[in-house]
Amino acid sequence: MEVKDHCAIIVGGASGMARATAELFVEKGGKVAILDLPTSDGENVAKSLGGSFHPCNVMDWAGTESAINDAVEALGGNVHFCCNTAGGGLAKRTLTREGPHPLEDFQRVIDLNLISAFNITRLVADKMSKNEPNEDGERGCVINTASIAAFEGQIGQVAYAAAKGGIAAMTLVLARDLGSMGIRANTIAPSLFSTGITKGMPDEFSLALTKDAAFPKRMGKPVEYGKMAIAIYENAMMTGGTVRVDAGQRFAPK
Numbered sequence: 521m522e523v524k525d526h527c528a529i530i531v532g533g534a535s536g537m538a539r540a541t542a543e544l545f546v547e548k549g550g551k552v553a554i555l556d557l558p559t560s561d562g563e564n565v566a567k568s569l570g571g572s573f574h575p576c577n578v579m580d581w582a583g584t585e586s587a588i589n590d591a592v593e594a595l596g597g598n599v600h601f602c603c604n605t606a607g608g609g610l611a612k613r614t615l616t617r618e619g620p621h622p623l624e625d626f627q628r629v630i631d632l633n634l635i636s637a638f639n640i641t642r643l644v645a646d647k648m649s650k651n652e653p654n655e656d657g658e659r660g661c662v663i664n665t666a667s668i669a670a671f672e673g674q675i676g677q678v679a680y681a682a683a684k685g686g687i688a689a690m691t692l693v694l695a696r697d698l699g700s701m702g703i704r705a706n707t708i709a710p711s712l713f714s715t716g717i718t719k720g721m722p723d724e725f726s727l728a729l730t731k732d733a734a735f736p737k738r739m740g741k742p743v744e745y746g747k748m749a750i751a752i753y754e755n756a757m758m759t760g761g762t763v764r765v766d767a768g769q770r771f772a773p774k
């Protein structure tokens with residue numbers, strides 16, 4: 521699909537990789553609606569991109585649904601692209617001297633990453649299914665965000681790896697479920713990227729964390745995620761896959 525004159529919902533778009541994706545989408549002639557936490561910089565980011573901001577917490581299932589409804593309205597009734605990065609983890613082992621991993625912490629990470637990704641995907645797919653298809657039959661494209669921890673989770677990443685692994689595992693099924701409606705579903709699995717808390721990290725730390733990468737031995741830049749997201753959007757053959765953007769890095773146990 522072409523970006524020009526198309527409409528995107530960018531979840532987590534106030535910062536980092538999703539923000540870079542929103543910027544590229546607008547640069548190529550598209551229109552964006554940003555969904556992010558009310559406390560985020562979403563209002564300013566949306567304004568700078570000529571788009572709209574719809575505050576929501578992706579763990580509030582009903583609130584996310586109304587934010588998506590508002591976003592589609594602000595976009596003029598259409599959404600062709602949804603890119604979602606809202607998520608995060610915690611560092612906790614399955615068992616320590618203090619006892620077993622609290623179940624509510626595990627549940628929270630699953631809700632924040634996996635359930636929210638499915639909730640967003642099902643709701644935007646419903647909107648996309650009403651689009652006029654292009655000459656190739658395409659109506660829309662959804663990208664969720666996993667992590668290379670989906671495949672090589674490190675010690676202390678049990679909840680995060682389960683959640684991101686779930687995102688990767690559901691991607692092919694989403695693509696199969698939605699394919700007959702001309703909607704594509706993909707996942708990007710980044711290695712360490714310079715965003716949020718990792719942005720201001722001193723070079724020696726980021727070098728140590730990326731020493732196992734093949735090349736380049738540095739953190740990814742948000743725009744490198746954005747370029748992959750746009751490439752997936754523009755390529756009709758891309759569906760059902762999880763694309764690693766990782767400089768060849770494979771996480772060691774710790």
Ligand SMILES: NC(=O)c1ccc[n+]([C@@H]2O[C@H](COP(=O)([O-])OP(=O)(O)OC[C@H]3O[C@@H](n4cnc5c(N)ncnc54)[C@H](O)[C@@H]3O)[C@@H](O)[C@H]2O)c1
Binds near residue numbers: 536537560577713715
């Ligand atoms: N940065 C990395 O090294 C890295 C590596 C692999 C995967 N990831 C994944 O990327 C995503 C984070 O993106 P980023 O690295 O660009 O970070 P970021 O912090 O710059 O951006 C994430 C955005 O998501 C928003 N967000 C967080 N929780 C939310 C919620 N409950 N509801 C609505 N919005 C919420 C934040 O406000 C923020 O604007 C996460 O899913 C994370 O697991 C990050």
